[in-house]
Amino acid sequence: xxxxxxxxxxxxxxxxxxxxxxxxxxxxxxxxxxxxxxxxxxxxxxxxxxxxxxxxxxxxxxxxxxxxxxxxxxxxxxxxxxxxxxxxxxxxxxxxxxxxxxxxxxxxxxxxxxxxxxxxxxxxxxxxxxxxxxxxxxxxxxxxxxxxxxxxxxxxxxxxxxxxxxxxxxxxxxxxxxxxxxxxxxxxxxxxxxxxxxxxxxxxxxxxxxxxxxxxxx
Numbered sequence: 001x002x003x004x005x006x007x008x009x010x011x012x013x014x015x016x017x018x019x020x021x022x023x024x025x026x027x028x029x030x031x032x033x034x035x036x037x038x039x040x041x042x043x044x045x046x047x048x049x050x051x052x053x054x055x056x057x058x059x060x061x062x063x064x065x066x067x068x069x070x071x072x073x074x075x076x077x078x079x080x081x082x083x084x085x086x087x088x089x090x091x092x093x094x095x096x097x098x099x100x101x102x103x104x105x106x107x108x109x110x111x112x113x114x115x116x117x118x119x120x121x122x123x124x125x126x127x128x129x130x131x132x133x134x135x136x137x138x139x140x141x142x143x144x145x146x147x148x149x150x151x152x153x154x155x156x157x158x159x160x161x162x163x164x165x166x167x168x169x170x171x172x173x174x175x176x177x178x179x180x181x182x183x184x185x186x187x188x189x190x191x192x193x194x195x196x197x198x199x200x201x202x203x204x205x206x207x208x209x210x211x212x213x214x215x216x217x218x
Contacts, residue, residue, distance in 0.1 A: 005188070
C-alpha cells in the first residue's frame with residue numbers, strides 16, 4: 001500500500017519524506033487555507049514547491065463545479081509539473097471531466113466519494129484514483145471501511161485499474177484496516193503515520209536492552 005500525506009504544510013511533507021516511506025501528497029482548498037496559501041499564483045507556486053519535495057503523485061484540486069471550468073483549471077494544473085494529479089469532485093460534470101481528462105492522458109483523482117455507486121461511475125469514467133472519505137462516513141455512524149471493501153470487490157470483479165485512495169483517515173487503525181482490505185493508497189495527516197511506530201512493548205523492550213547494556217559495561 002502506498003502512503004500519501006494529506007497536507008499543504010511543507011515541513012510536514014519533508015518530515016514524512018525523510019522517513020523514506022512517502023509515495024505522494026494530497027491537498028485541498030481547506031488545507032491550503034490552513035497554511036494561509038491564498039490567491040491564484042500563490043496556490044500554483046505552492047503546488048510546484050510540493051512537487052519539488054517529493055517524487056510521487058501530488059493531487060491538486062479544481063474549485064470549479066462546471067465542466068468548462070474544471071477542464072480549464074485541470075489542464076492548467078496538469079501543466080505545472082509532471083507529478084500533478086487533477087482532483088475532481090464527484091458530481092455530474094465531474095464525471096464528464098474525468099472522461100475528458102482520461103482521453104487526454106491527464107491523471108485524475110475523484111474526490112468526495114461516499115458510495116460504491118459513485119466509485120463505479122468514477123472508474124467507468126477513467127479516474128486514476130478515487131478518494132472514498134471513510135472518516136466522514138464514520139462521523140455519521142456509517143461504516144467507512146465497508147466502502148473500501150465494496151470498492152475493492154467491484155474493481156477486482158471487473159478489472160478496473162482505478163486505484164482506491166482511502167481518505168479522511170483519522171487514526172493508525174484506519175491505515176491498518178485499509179491495508180488489510182486492499183486499499184491501494186492511504187492518505188492522512190502526518191500524526192497517524194507516526195503513530196504506527198508506537199507500541200508499549202517496543203518501548204519497554206528497548207529500555208531493558210539499554211539498561212542491561214549499561215549494567216554490563218559499568
